[in-house]
Structure formats: structure tokens, C-alpha cells
Amino acid sequence: MNSLRWLNLLVALVAITTVQAQVNTVQFGKNRVQYQKFKWKYLQTDNFNCYFSQDGLGLGEYVGKIAEQELPGLEAFVEYGMQRRINIVVYNNYDEMQQSNIGLGIDWQNTGGLTKLVNNKMIVYFDGNHQHLRYQIREGIARNLVENILFGEDIGDMATNQTLLDLPKWLTDGYITYAAENWNTDLDDELRAVMLAGLYRNFYHFAFEKPALAGHAFWKYIADKYGKNKVTYFLYLARAYRNLNNASYKLAKRKFKVLLQDFMTDMQDVYFKDIRGRRNAPRGQLAVSEYAGKKDFYRFNANPVPRSFSYAVTEYKQGRIQLVLMENFINRRVLLKQGVLSREEDKNPNYPLVAWDGKGTRLAVVYSDQGKINFFVYDMVRRIKINKQVIEKFDQITDMKYMLDNNTLIFSAVRSGQSDIFIYKIDKQTIEQITNDKYDDLDPSFVAFPNKTGILFSSNRPLATREQAGNEEPNSSYNIFLVDNWNKSELRQITKLTNLSRGNARYPSQYNTSHFTFVSDENGIGNRYAGFFTTERAGLDTLIFIGDEVLRNPAKAEVDSILKDWDKTDVDSVGFVSVTLDSAYIFPLTNYQSSLLETRTAGDNQQVSEVVRLGDAKLLYRLKIDENTLRRRNVTARPTEYVRKLIEEEKKSQRKVIAPVVPVPVDTVVKKAENIFSTGFDEEPSGPTKQSSTTPAKISASKKNKIFEYRPPKFFNDYLVSGFNNNVLVTRYQPYQGGYGPITLSNNNPLNGIVRIGTSDLMEDVKFAGGYRISPNLDANEYVFTTQYLKKRIDYGVTYYRNTVKNPPIYTDT
Structure with a gap:
């Protein structure tokens, strides 16, 4: 009986208990912490305001230029013209964007729906790849245009369309x-x-x-x-x-x-x-398989020791990231744990990064925490973390590999909006810059061929050197390049090893003593390719040093001119640098059904790792060098249906016959047509002068854009709520009624007229909201005004609320 009585009591307690859950309308847990102070400026073009912070001028100029170039094509596609300037907020990296309050959502919900106002605002960030930044720009412009199409420009159109359009x-x-x-x-x-x-x-x-x-x-x-x-x-x-x-x-x-x-x-x-005729999996040893359902796995790194079955992998689930080290499929060790539980599927595109040394005894880790780049090395022998450091010389690091020893790393990193290759000494915390230009240099890897050593990397540079490329813009595709690693940065020789007609060449590394390998999606699927590398001596280049100038194989007139500029009679010094002629023969090694998602070089033991996807499963393979395919070169990676259509479209465009130019009689060229109509305006110029006015994109790109301080802040309307309902206007403290209920959050009228509007500054650091509700009898009207300040690390807000309540129950006479 006693047990039954306790069971009934427990059921009763559960039945009357109110369970509160955090849902998508709750603001608790969605706040973002600012670890640095942003000093915003903005650059104004014809159609955009590009806002940038410290060290972001180069990115701001690039974003403004690309946005102006892409706007006409997007307007033509959606068949709608932009009505007012779009505000683009540019962040230097993903971590800075995560500190922003933009996009946290609306601070009030209405069961009857609300009107979200279109503010012509978009945010972009740089992850080291200008292709991704260009896509963000295009998507942001397209979103603003489409939202204006769907919901209109003024409040009336927005309210109507959002109500009727579903x-x-x-x-x-x-x-x-x-x-x-x-x-x-x-x-x-x-x-x-x-x-x-x-x-x-x-x-x-x-x-x-x-x-x-x-x-x-x-x-x-x-x-x-x-x-x-x-x-x-x-x-x-x-x-x-x-x-x-x-x-x-x-x-x-x-x-x-x-x-x-x-x-x-x-x-x-x-x-x-x-998929007919394609392989569904690599030929090699399956190291591990993971089911990527609600939990995702990426950045697999297998231990380079052939007898070891250890690997590192990043696990992601609902906002939480774990860097896990698995040893022999049994021992699981979490080296890093970050993030909070969230429904937003938003991963950091760069971190955490991991790299094994050549002996498989040390694992280097780079991650971001509180706006800073952190680094440590995990010692597999002693099972401890060593060399804990904070790297402050980069905005972000996009890739990392060990070089010749376990004290030297190769970074692909970003400084001031520019992605370059660096060599990093762990013990001294010093860097040596290898490349220095506006092109994106990614995926570095050290190689040692006969008679040649250097660093392979993937880049979107059109030609090998800055002098050859001049002021050309980055290509839309990536190719493989080789740069010397012993000379000074301005004297290094860069050689282009691939020249793909379409697709990208990424993740280069050494395959054997005479071959390198990389992954390319030239046929529509990311397959492994190999390149046979050859080099020969091509003599010496002469270097002339005059002041701060370094002239390479200069003419006598150029030397005399520089001497005159520096007011000197003779050069300071003369040097020589060895030059080689490098070349590579490229051919495919695989013909897979699905693309390689990831690949890494597994040390110096002639092994590579590959990650492929089969459905929702990700498989990690460890492969030996395929000497048979290297010798035969008999693999054909035929194009996919998607790429085949692209090739056909290119051929059709090339087959288009240009109509022959009919010679114009001489008198019609010389004679000016007489205009019999008088308009009262000056006549428009004809010929080339008039034709040049039809290219506004080129004209706007050549204009000098103005830079302004973001002061004072600009405010925009966020949302508008209006209608008839009995919703709670504000969650407030209740007057004490002597222990009697019920507790009422509204005025108990079944129907009320309500209006509420919210506004915030461009960065959504300062928010204001106000509203009022009128009861049918005009006796229980409510007013509320709230303000929030979210700019600092500690957020705060103030709410004013007034409600008229007549004859509450506790004050009635009995």
C-alpha cells in the first residue's frame, strides 16, 4: 500500500508540473561574446556600402569591386533592379563574424505572425579563398533582390505579401x-x-x-x-x-x-x-568507417606509421566540436572540446587543423578560442600536450603540414586579407614568408625530387610569378605550383606544373621520388591525378642591388635610371641565382564514382590517405603507391553528365558563325544624317563616344571610392507587428494578490488591438522596441518600451512597462 501511495503521489506531481524548454524563440543561450573592439569604416561605391574593420581595407575594396561587377548579371537573371544601396558588412575571418550580433533574430514573437522588414543588408567573411568570398557576395545580392521581389519595398507591400504568400x-x-x-x-x-x-x-x-x-x-x-x-x-x-x-x-x-x-x-x-564503369571505392586498406548522420566527421588524419592504426578526426554534432585521437580502434582520447549545443549547422571552415610529423610520434593542433589562434603539440610517447602557444602573427591559418623535422611547419595563412605560404619554427615562434601577392596560395606541402626541392601548393594565380601576371585578377580555378624553399622571398622561382582547362587542382603532395599527386575535379568527380616531374639547369640570373631596389637581369638603361633616382654612380652589389626549367606530365590515377573528400600524405613511407563518401557513410583508406598505374598510365576519367553538357555548350559557343561584315558605302560614312526633328536638347554624340557610355561597370570600377567613418550609427526598422489578439505584450512581474490566483500576463480581454515595432543599428549592437495594446473598453491599455545594448562583452537592457488595472481582486470589498 505504501509503495502504491508513493507512486500515485509521483504521478500527481508530474501531472501538475510545468515543463519549460528552450525553443527557437528563446534568446537565452543565443548571445554572442565580443572578444575584440571593432572600429568600423565603410567604403561607398555606386550601389553598395562596404563596411570593414581593422586590416580589412583590402577585403572591403575587393568586395565592393566584385559586388559592382556581379550586380548587373544578377539583376538580369531575377528580372528586378535594386532600388537602394545594399550594406555589406565584411569580416576578416569566420571567428570575427561569430562575434557579431547580426542575425541573432527578432527579440519578440507573435503567434499571428510578424512582418520582417527587408533592410538590404548582408554579411560576408573571408576564409582564405576568394572563390568562396565571391560566392557569398553573389548569394547576398541575390537574397536581397529576391526578398524585395517577394515582400516588396514598403511596409504595406511587406505586410500583404508575407500574409498571403506562403x-x-x-x-x-x-x-x-x-x-x-x-x-x-x-x-x-x-x-x-x-x-x-x-x-x-x-x-x-x-x-x-x-x-x-x-x-x-x-x-x-x-x-x-x-x-x-x-x-x-x-x-x-x-x-x-x-x-x-x-x-x-x-x-x-x-x-x-x-x-x-x-x-x-x-x-x-x-x-x-x-556511374557505369567507375570504381565505388579505392584499392587499399580500409582504416575506419563512420556514419555521418546527425553527427559529422571530417579532417581525418591517419598515423603515417604503417603498423599503427591510430588516426585523428574531428567530430561535429549540433554545434559541439571534438578533436578525437583513436589509438588502435580501442583507446579514445579527446584532445580538444569546443562549442555549445545549437541547432544551427554552422562549422568553422578552417579549425581545428591537425598534422602528423614524419615519424608519427607527434600531432600538431591549431584551433581558435576567444578570438585567438592557439597551438599545441600532442606527444604520443609521453601522452602530454607540449609547446602550447598563442600565434598572433596571422588573421587565420587555413592549412598546416610538417616539413623536414618536427620543429618546422608549413602554413597557408592569411594576413591583412592576403593568403600566402609561411614557414613556422615552433621553438622560436618565428615565421618566414614564402609567397607575397594578392593570389590565394593553399594546401602547401614540402617535396624533394632529384635535383630539386621546394614547396608544392595550389593557387588561383594566372601565371607563375607576380611579374608575369602583372595586374591580372585571380583565376576562377586552381592549379598546382612549385616554389623554391631556400632563396629569399623576392628571389624565389615559382613554376606552374598544371594547366587544367576546367575544374580545380587541390591538395598536392609528393607521391614517390619522381611523381607528385593531387586531386582534381576536371571530369566532374574529385579523382587522384599524378604528375611526372622533371627539371634541368637553365643557368644563372643576375641580380643588381641599388638601395632598396633589386633588379633581375636588367638592361643597362634601367640600371642607369635607377642609379640616377638614388643619386649614385655605381651599384651596391651584384648577385646570382640559379634558375631551372621545370615541367610535369599529368595523368589520372583513379576513376571513382564519388569525389575524394579529403586526402593527406601519410609521412615518408610512400602512403596516402583518402576519405570517400558512400551514402551517409565516410570511409578512410590508407593506400600504398600505385606503381602499376604509374607505369601503365591506362586510366581514363571520363566526364560526368554534368561536365559533358558543359563541354557541349562550350563547343556550341565556339561553332557560332560570326555574320560577315558588309562593307558600308563611303558616302554613308562621311555624310552626317540630317535630323529633321528639333528637340531643344543637345544632340547626343554618335559612334564610339556614345557606345562607351553603355559600359557602366567598367566606369564605376575605375572611380575612386570614398571611405567614411561609421559614426554615428545608422538605424533600420527590423519588424512590425499589428493585429487583433490577446498575446502577452511583455513578460513582467506580477502584483501580489495574497496567494490568490489566477496569475494573468494580459488584461484578460479576448480581443485587443496591438502594434509593436523594433529597430536596431546596422551592426545590431543597439536595439529599441516599443509597442502598445488597446483594450475594447479602453480601460486596460498597455505600453512597453525596451532597449538593449549588446556591443560590449557584457550585455544589458532596460524595459519600461505600464498597464492600467482597475479593481484588482485583492482590493475589492467583501
Whole structure:
């Protein structure tokens, strides 16, 4: 009986207990901590205000220039022109962006919905790769244009459209990403893995699990099947009809659900046909397999010792990151733990970084914490962390490998918005800069060939040296280069080893004594390629030193001119540097069904590691050098269906016959046509003068942009709520009623008129919100005003609330 009585009591307590959970409307836990003070300035172009902070002028200028170049094409695609300037906030790296208050969300929710105002604002950050930065710019511009199309420019249009227009988020977000970049090999590989795995029952299941990929792939399907010009037309039909079924029937003569079924069927057929004749896995030893469902695994690093089964891997789940060292599949040691529980799938693109030394006894780790770059080395023998340091000489580090010994590292790092190669001494904490230009230099790796040593790296430079490239802009693709490692930075010889017609060449490393290897998606899938390296002596270059000037093989007139500038009669010194002629023969080693996600050189034991994806599983392989394929060179990596269509489009564009130019009679050229109409205005110039005015992009790019201080802050409206309901206007303290209830958060009227508006500055550091509610009898009106200051490390706010309550129960006469 006693046990039954206690059980009944427990059930009663559970039944009357109110359980509170943190949901997406709760602000607790979403605050961001500022570890540094930002001093903002902004650069104004014709259509954009680009805001940048310390050491960000170069990035701000680049963002403004690219935004002006990309705007006309995006406006033409979405068939809408920008009405006012877009504010672009540029962060030097991902960690700085994570300190920003922008995008924390609206500080108040309404069950009846709210009107989110379009503020023409976007944020971008630099991760060391200008390709990614350009994509962020295009996506941000496309998002602003599309939101203005969907929701309008003024408050009335926004309130109406957001009430009546109900398009799925995957659909609108997919259209935005498609406008930013129609398609690429990474998306194609990800969609291939989804379609071949067969994990989703229908498109809605697919869109629920992977909304970004599903939306982007849907619009590509519309473009491929019905024409690229039908993409924006379909969105227009959805807005006009406010019904996807009607829009789909108008475009494809079928219901929207049937159109989605066709997508699933057609894409599966395409990819099953595409994988014929390709290998589904590497030929080698499977070291580990991980199922990447709700938990993701990346940056696998296998121990270079052949007899060891240890590896390091980064685990990510709901905002939490763990760097795990697995020893012989049994012992699990967590070397680093970061992050907080969050529903936002947002990973740091660079950290943590890990690298094994050649003997497999030390593991170097670079990670970011509280806005600083931290470093330590884990000693596998003593099982302790050594060489703990804070690296303050870089904005961010994008890649790291050991060099000849366990005291020297090669970094690909960013300083002042410029991505270059550096050599870092661990004990002395000194750096030596290898490259120094505006091009992105990534994935460095030390190599030692017969008669030549140096550093392989991937770069988007059009030519090898800065002198050869001149002022040319970075390429849209990456190739492999080799740079000397013994000369001074300005004297190093850089050689271009690959010249891909399409795709990128990434992750270079030494394969054997005469070959190097890299990963390229030239055929649409990231396959392993090899390059046979040869070099020969090409003599000596003469160096003339005059003051701070270094002249390489100069002419006599150039030397005389420099001597005159420095007011000297003779050169300071003469030097010589050895020059070699380097070349490489490139050929594929693999023909996989899916791309290599990651690859690392596993020490000096002629091993490489590869990570491939099969469905939602990621597999880590350790491979020996494929000497047979190196000798035969008999692998053909045929292009995928996506790349094959790109090749056909290129050939069609090349086959276009230019219409022959018909010679114009001489008198029609010389004679000026007489204008019989008088307009009262000056006549417009004809010929080349008038034609040059039709290229505003080039003109705007040549203008000198002005730089201003961001002072005082600029404020914008965030949201507007209006309607009739009985929602809680503010959570407040309750008047004491002698222990009697009920507790009321509102005025108990079933219907009230409510208006609430919120505003904040551009950086969302200072927020104001106010609102009022009018009761039907005008007796229980409520007013509230709140302000928040989020700029410093400690946030605070003030709320004023007033409510008129007549005849509360405790004061009534009995």
C-alpha cells in the first residue's frame, strides 16, 4: 500500500508540473561574446556600402569591386533592379563574424505572425579563398533582390505579401543559391550520393533532411528540363497565382507533387547511368568507417606509421566540436572540446587543423578560442600536450603540414586579407614568408625530387610569378605550383606544373621520388591525378642591388635610371641565382564514382590517405603507391553528365558563325544624317563616344571610392507587428494578490488591438522596441518600451512597462 501511495503521489506531481524548454524563440543561450573592439569604416561605391574593420581595407575594396561587377548579371537573371544601396558588412575571418550580433533574430514573437522588414543588408567573411568570398557576395545580392521581389519595398507591400504568400523555404532559398551559382561539381557529387543511396521516400523527405541541396537541385532540374529562362518565370507564376500547383501546371502541364516525383525518378536514372564503369571505392586498406548522420566527421588524419592504426578526426554534432585521437580502434582520447549545443549547422571552415610529423610520434593542433589562434603539440610517447602557444602573427591559418623535422611547419595563412605560404619554427615562434601577392596560395606541402626541392601548393594565380601576371585578377580555378624553399622571398622561382582547362587542382603532395599527386575535379568527380616531374639547369640570373631596389637581369638603361633616382654612380652589389626549367606530365590515377573528400600524405613511407563518401557513410583508406598505374598510365576519367553538357555548350559557343561584315558605302560614312526633328536638347554624340557610355561597370570600377567613418550609427526598422489578439505584450512581474490566483500576463480581454515595432543599428549592437495594446473598453491599455545594448562583452537592457488595472481582486470589498 505504501509503495502504491508513493507512486500515485509521483504521478500527481508530474501531472501538475510545468515543463519549460528552450525553443527557437528563446534568446537565452543565443548571445554572442565580443572578444575584440571593432572600429568600423565603410567604403561607398555606386550601389553598395562596404563596411570593414581593422586590416580589412583590402577585403572591403575587393568586395565592393566584385559586388559592382556581379550586380548587373544578377539583376538580369531575377528580372528586378535594386532600388537602394545594399550594406555589406565584411569580416576578416569566420571567428570575427561569430562575434557579431547580426542575425541573432527578432527579440519578440507573435503567434499571428510578424512582418520582417527587408533592410538590404548582408554579411560576408573571408576564409582564405576568394572563390568562396565571391560566392557569398553573389548569394547576398541575390537574397536581397529576391526578398524585395517577394515582400516588396514598403511596409504595406511587406505586410500583404508575407500574409498571403506562403512558399516553402527550401524553394525560395534554393532559387537564391541557384542565382548565385547555377551548379558545381561539389553539389553534383553531393546530389549523386543522395540519389544513389535511396534513403529518402520522396522529395518532401529529401527537402526536410537537406533543404539547401534539395532546393538548389530542384531549380537546376527546372532549368535543364524546361530551359534556363523558365526558372524566374516559374517563381513569377508562383507569386502571381499564390499556388504552386497552378504554377506547375502552367509550366509543366502537371501538378507540383507530380513534378517533384519526376525529379526523383529522372535524377536517379541520370546518376545510375553515370556511374557505369567507375570504381565505388579505392584499392587499399580500409582504416575506419563512420556514419555521418546527425553527427559529422571530417579532417581525418591517419598515423603515417604503417603498423599503427591510430588516426585523428574531428567530430561535429549540433554545434559541439571534438578533436578525437583513436589509438588502435580501442583507446579514445579527446584532445580538444569546443562549442555549445545549437541547432544551427554552422562549422568553422578552417579549425581545428591537425598534422602528423614524419615519424608519427607527434600531432600538431591549431584551433581558435576567444578570438585567438592557439597551438599545441600532442606527444604520443609521453601522452602530454607540449609547446602550447598563442600565434598572433596571422588573421587565420587555413592549412598546416610538417616539413623536414618536427620543429618546422608549413602554413597557408592569411594576413591583412592576403593568403600566402609561411614557414613556422615552433621553438622560436618565428615565421618566414614564402609567397607575397594578392593570389590565394593553399594546401602547401614540402617535396624533394632529384635535383630539386621546394614547396608544392595550389593557387588561383594566372601565371607563375607576380611579374608575369602583372595586374591580372585571380583565376576562377586552381592549379598546382612549385616554389623554391631556400632563396629569399623576392628571389624565389615559382613554376606552374598544371594547366587544367576546367575544374580545380587541390591538395598536392609528393607521391614517390619522381611523381607528385593531387586531386582534381576536371571530369566532374574529385579523382587522384599524378604528375611526372622533371627539371634541368637553365643557368644563372643576375641580380643588381641599388638601395632598396633589386633588379633581375636588367638592361643597362634601367640600371642607369635607377642609379640616377638614388643619386649614385655605381651599384651596391651584384648577385646570382640559379634558375631551372621545370615541367610535369599529368595523368589520372583513379576513376571513382564519388569525389575524394579529403586526402593527406601519410609521412615518408610512400602512403596516402583518402576519405570517400558512400551514402551517409565516410570511409578512410590508407593506400600504398600505385606503381602499376604509374607505369601503365591506362586510366581514363571520363566526364560526368554534368561536365559533358558543359563541354557541349562550350563547343556550341565556339561553332557560332560570326555574320560577315558588309562593307558600308563611303558616302554613308562621311555624310552626317540630317535630323529633321528639333528637340531643344543637345544632340547626343554618335559612334564610339556614345557606345562607351553603355559600359557602366567598367566606369564605376575605375572611380575612386570614398571611405567614411561609421559614426554615428545608422538605424533600420527590423519588424512590425499589428493585429487583433490577446498575446502577452511583455513578460513582467506580477502584483501580489495574497496567494490568490489566477496569475494573468494580459488584461484578460479576448480581443485587443496591438502594434509593436523594433529597430536596431546596422551592426545590431543597439536595439529599441516599443509597442502598445488597446483594450475594447479602453480601460486596460498597455505600453512597453525596451532597449538593449549588446556591443560590449557584457550585455544589458532596460524595459519600461505600464498597464492600467482597475479593481484588482485583492482590493475589492467583501
